[in-house]
Amino acid sequence: MLVVSRKADESIIIEPEQGELIEIKLLSIDNQVRVGISAPKGCKIWRKELYTTVEYNRNAAEKISVGNLRSLSSQLTTENNND
Amino acid sequence: MIIRTRDFGEVEMSETEIFHFSQPLFGFEEYTDYVILHDDEIGENIVWLQSVQEQGLCFILIDPSGMTPMFAPELPIGSEKLLGEGDCLCWVVAVVPKNFKDTSVNLKSPVFINTESHLAAQIMLESDYPVRYFFLKEGANQC
Numbered sequence: 228m229l230v231v232s233r234k235a236d237e238s239i240i241i242e243p244e245q246g247e248l249i250e251i252k253l254l255s256i257d258n259q260v261r262v263g264i265s266a267p268k269g270c271k272i273w274r275k276e277l278y279t280t281v282e283y284n285r286n287a288a289e290k291i292s293v294g295n296l297r298s299l300s301s302q303l304t305t306e307n308n309n310d
Numbered sequence: 311m312i313i314r315t316r317d318f319g320e321v322e323m324s325e326t327e328i329f330h331f332s333q334p335l336f337g338f339e340e341y342t343d344y345v346i347l348h349d350d351e352i353g354e355n356i357v358w359l360q361s362v363q364e365q366g367l368c369f370i371l372i373d374p375s376g377m378t379p380m381f382a383p384e385l386p387i388g389s390e391k392l393l394g395e396g397d398c399l400c401w402v403v404a405v406v407p408k409n410f411k412d413t414s415v416n417l418k419s420p421v422f423i424n425t426e427s428h429l430a431a432q433i434m435l436e437s438d439y440p441v442r443y444f445f446l447k448e449g450a451n452q453c
Contacts, residue, residue, distance in 0.1 A: 273336075277434060279441045280419040281337035284432075286405045287369050287416075288338070293317060293349070296370065299410040300352045302446065303372075 246270075313345055314365040317358060321347065328362055329423055332392045333431035335403070336419065341367055344430070346423075357401070359421065371401035372415055377445045381417055386436055394427030403432075405442075414442045 231239060235256050241249040247267035254261035264272055273281060313323050323345050331342045340363075347358040354373070361367035374381055383400050385393075400422055402415040417439035423430040 277336055277419075280416060280432075280434065283405065283416050283419075283441055284335050284337045284369070284403060287403045288367060289405075290316070291370060291406045292408075293352075295406050295408065295410045296349075296352055296356060299406060299413055300356055302410070303355055304353065 313360065313362055315347060315358070315360045316366055316368040318347060318349075318360075321345075326428070329428055329430040331430045331432070333433065335369065335421070335432045338367065346371075356404075359401075370404045370406055371421060372404045374400060374402045374415065374417065374420065377402075377415070378443070378448065381439065383417075383420055383435055383439075384437065385422065385433065389422070389431070389433060392429065392431040392433070393422055393424045394429045396424050396426035398422040398424045411446050412444065413446060414444045416441050417443045 233239065233253050235253055238250050238252040241251070243249070247270075248265075249267070249270065250263075250265040252263040252265075254263050266272060311323060311325055313321050315321050327345050328343050329345070331344065334340075334342050341361045343362040344359050345362060347360050348354065349356075349358075356373075357371050359369040359371050374383075385398070400420050402417060402420050404413055404415045406413045417435075418441045419432050419434045421430060421432050
């Protein structure tokens with residue numbers, strides 16, 4: 228990981244091999260840092276803790292077999308009966 | 311109205327059965343309207359969240375109640391703006407792989423559905439719950 232020190236109002240430019248530049252600007256620094264990001268249209272920006280859910284949702288949207296769901300459902304029923 | 315579904319073909323639903331996501335599933339922001347589908351053989355604990363706008367888009371939701379005592383979801387302050395007045399049902403999004411014993415659910419960001427206002431939202435909880443919770447395996451560890 229590249230580590231750089233920046234003060235408030237200073238920026239970092241990310242130049243992808245293709246496409247437009249991405250600018251990350253530190254707007255203010257108190258106990259939280261305010262970050263401004265300028266990125267090309269179509270470039271999605273996520274808080275990382277949210278992005279884990281984005282990835283999870285993409286997996287969850289994949290086709291499943293109803294047979295698997297039946298097995299899962301009977302397993303859940305068994306577990307509840309054991310309680 | 312007829313809704314074209316991924317797993318059940320064409321299904322006749324009433325417009326009052328549509329839930330509008332004021333905060334859609336993260337990563338799927340363009341899809342805001344869904345219906346909930348059941349299968350008699352599967353029971354009430356597992357449902358399909360089927361997009362009204364896109365036939366191929368569908369999520370499996372599981373009722374988390376009784377899954378683990380550590381899960382007690384509390385809506386963050388301000389959630390009533392997304393969900394309206396009234397009680398909400400809490401469902402968790404599941405990934406059901408080929409080996410169903412590896413099924414996981416996302417406890418960090420459940421889907422809340424208000425059956426009175428017909429509003430819904432996927433909401434990231436403030437508590438530190440796992441995004442991938444393998445509830446069948448966790449249960450086995452406790453035995």
